[in-house]
Amino acid sequence: MSKAINGRRTASGTQQTGTLSMLTRRDFLTAGAATLAMTAGGSRWSAAAEPIRIGEINSYSGLPAFTLPYRNGWQLAVEEINAAGGVLGRPLEVISRDDGGKPGDAVTAANELLSREKVALLVGTFFSHVGLAVADFANQKKVLFVAAEPLSDALTWEKGNRYTFRLRPNVSMQAGMLAEEAAKLKAKRWASIAPNYEYGQSAVAAFKRLMAARRPDIEWVAEQWPALGKLDPGPTVQVLAEAKPEAIFNVTFAADLTKFVREGQTRGLFKDREVVSLLTGEPEYLDPLAAEAPIGWIVTGYPWYEIDTPRHQAFLAAYQARFSDYPRLGSVVGYAAMKSVAAIITRAGKVDTELMVEAAKGVTLETPFDEIMYRSLDHQSTLGAYVGRTALRDGKGVMVNWRYADGAAYLPGAAEVAKLRPAR
Known part of the structure; x- marks a missing residue:
């Protein structure tokens, strides 16, 4: 058996490459060693059972807080799929690449996976601009692309194409979930902050x-557009405070969120102000704040510690047994993405791009959250999200008073999709 080092394939059937930071590289190789059991029963596959090769791309060195749990999730899914006999009697083999958060690198990786590694399809990506670049590549090359994480509406609407399908609820879906709660607030003066x-x-x-549709009486009095990963907290918070908003819509995440929260609390920005915040309830971003986590924000996130549905409990038990750790939202996304791949190929009945594209339209599958479907209309899945408020519990940030918002309830109908999505 061998680990995946510098692009060599593991005995697990997973090839992992890319430029990683020192800490991330160590984590990457440790995880690679841990996946040796993925197809440890490989000898039971017949010689004719050629693996189905899946090309996976993500920003492992760009945002490890999300992508490392994400990788754990898809590895768990592949292990379960292969242990159950694979797909169409063949094992899945994942060949992974790190795009470093750069669209050009992602397209280069996609091209290599397709031309050199002969993968059957592509899956993954995190950042929206990266996902859009890979989606355009998939359309040009006529290869199926299951976008796991990118949230831009454009991915399946304005720039949607025949070959691209998206798992996570897009920004309009999640904004709709938050707007339901935000519209109930008394606040009329709003400010926003989001990565540019x-x-x-x-x-x-x-x-x-x-x-605007729910509350035509509100006005927007300030906005801040820091460069991604380069938020200057002092001036940013000062500008927002000087505008005297009654509520703030926040879209920052990862390190930018941490800086914004700490500076905002120091300067009293959040005192007696409502904050509505996209993604902040996800453990990837809430946990690093520990006791500094904000209190009372309306957020989307993942309260893994309280979800008691049978499907989630089964996933939680399997994940903790496999990794001796709790899942993050990325874990669920990675797991559901690879289960989506298996469901699509199974429904197609053959590893053929055009058959898989047709099979992806309307395919259903179970996820740790709910049963979902990829819509024929726009190739968007109906996966939902959890909406609640942030609180402190035992010195850690958590979500309370949460609910699961079914993604299907926040998607437009056929007439609106026809306007949003050009024929391609």
Whole structure:
């Protein structure tokens, strides 16, 4: 058996490559060693059972807080799929690449996976601008792409194409979930803060549009657009405070969120102000704040510690047994993404791109959250999200008073999709 080092394939059937930071590389190789059991029963596969090769791309070195749990999730899914006999009697073999959060690197990786590694399809990506670049590549090359995480509306609407399908609820869906709660607030003066790239721009635009429909009396008095990963907290918080908003819509995440929360609390920005915040309830971003976590924010997230549905309890038990750790939202996304791949290929009945594309339209599967479907209309899945408020419990940030919002309830109908999604 061998680990995946510098692009060599593991005995687990997983090839992992890419430029990683020192800490991330160590984690990456440790995880690679841990996956040796993925197809440890490989000798039971007949010589004719050629693996189905899946090309996986993500920003492992760009955002490890999300992508490392994400990788754990898809590895668990592949182990379960292969242990149950694989797909169409063949094991899945995942060949993974790190795009470093750069669209150009992602397209290069996608091209290598397709031309050199002969993968059957592509899956993954995190950042919206990266996902859009890979989606365009998939359309040009006529290869199926299951976008796991990118949230931009454009991925399945304005720039949607025949070959791209998306798992996570897009920004309009999640903004709609938040707007339901935000519209109940008394606040009329609002400010926004979001990273200045596709995801942030889409999220703010969607939230403003949805709030205008529900609350035409509100006004937007300030906005801040820090570069992704480069938020300067002092001036940013000062500008927002000087505008004297009654509520703030926040779209920052990861390190930018941490800086914003700490500076905002120091300067009293959040005192007697409502904050509505996309993604902040996800453990990836809430946990690092520990006792500094904000209290009372309306958020989307993942309260893994309280979800007691049978499907989630089964996933939680399997994940903790496999990794001796609790899942993050990324874990669920990675798991559901690879289960989606298996469901699509199974429904197609053959590893053929055009058959798989047709099979993906309307395919259903179980996820740790709910049963979902990939819509034929726009290739968007009906996966939902949890909405609640943040609180402190035992010195840690948690979600309370949460509910699961079914993604299907926040998707447009056929007439609106026809306007949003050009024929391609």
